[in-house]
Amino acid sequence: MATQYPIVTKTVPTFYFVGVTTNQSSIMKVFPRWMGALGRPDVVIEGIDHLIHDAPEAYRATVAQIKYDPLSLGGLVTTHKIDLLEAARDMFDVIDSSSALLGEASCISKRDGKLVAHAKDPLTSGLSLDAILVENYFGRTGGHVLCFGAGGSGKAMALHWINKPNAGDRPERMVVVNRSQGRLDQLQAMVERLETDIAFEYIQNADPVRNDAIMARMPEYSIVINATGMGKDTPGSPVTDAGLFPKYGIAWEINYRGELDFWHQAMAQRGSRNVTVEDGWLYFVHGWTQVIAEVLHIDIDQETFDRLEAIAEELRPPLELKPRGA
Numbered sequence: 001m002a003t004q005y006p007i008v009t010k011t012v013p014t015f016y017f018v019g020v021t022t023n024q025s026s027i028m029k030v031f032p033r034w035m036g037a038l039g040r041p042d043v044v045i046e047g048i049d050h051l052i053h054d055a056p057e058a059y060r061a062t063v064a065q066i067k068y069d070p071l072s073l074g075g076l077v078t079t080h081k082i083d084l085l086e087a088a089r090d091m092f093d094v095i096d097s098s099s100a101l102l103g104e105a106s107c108i109s110k111r112d113g114k115l116v117a118h119a120k121d122p123l124t125s126g127l128s129l130d131a132i133l134v135e136n137y138f139g140r141t142g143g144h145v146l147c148f149g150a151g152g153s154g155k156a157m158a159l160h161w162i163n164k165p166n167a168g169d170r171p172e173r174m175v176v177v178n179r180s181q182g183r184l185d186q187l188q189a190m191v192e193r194l195e196t197d198i199a200f201e202y203i204q205n206a207d208p209v210r211n212d213a214i215m216a217r218m219p220e221y222s223i224v225i226n227a228t229g230m231g232k233d234t235p236g237s238p239v240t241d242a243g244l245f246p247k248y249g250i251a252w253e254i255n256y257r258g259e260l261d262f263w264h265q266a267m268a269q270r271g272s273r274n275v276t277v278e279d280g281w282l283y284f285v286h287g288w289t290q291v292i293a294e295v296l297h298i299d300i301d302q303e304t305f306d307r308l309e310a311i312a313e314e315l316r317p318p319l320e321l322k323p324r325g326a
Contacts, residue, residue, distance in 0.1 A: 016075030022047025056087035121156030139168025141221035149227030232258030
């Protein structure tokens, strides 16, 4: 089929990873092992790096490669999932309901000759959060949620909690802070289309010192999430080293690699503030396995997931505390 974009004709089945620094991801070592375990050693992975908020034509070229090359099977999109869908919405034959609601494509697959956009984050973030939180966490503790970042991951977490059927599993209040207003407006528009008893607060701010003050107002046992990409895709953290995490709360850094300043800040307060600190490794494993299942049209049951998780754990890079300050 004719296209204005140059298409590379692949000679082997190819799964794409659309990101920023894809070669630094553990998936490049994990993926071949997973393919062997799943009986698909013929499938290779290829990274496509884009600038953050890249030109629409760059995203369209990536989608065209997947759409028009028969052996380009699909792929996983991180960081760019909102921008990519906004740039190439018309190139998809099917946009699933979650993708349409969230305005993002975190997974691209082919089904019956049609190119499909999926949003897997509500499922993958939900699986990760359910592993972190005990049942009735909010009902038992009275904690709230502070999420730095209103992009795809932040929106997916909001949707996850909105859809929780039991009141004790939903926070009474969720505060979302983002550097730009546009992402906040998109999140607010999504929330207003749904029925929820969660009180949402939207704050446009890029100053880490002000974020410290926002975090200081959160009640004990609150969950603070870094969903900004800072510490992986861009330098720094949404808060300063002086910021105080909620006592007895949970700090979740949704990334597992990079400088991870937010993770280090939270780890420094485990003793003084009784903070439980989580990284993004389980989120990484859930996210990739869900997208692989969709793109390769295979079922990954619990037994298979456990086997893949064990393989990934063997290749997991160490997280080491670094001295801060001084």
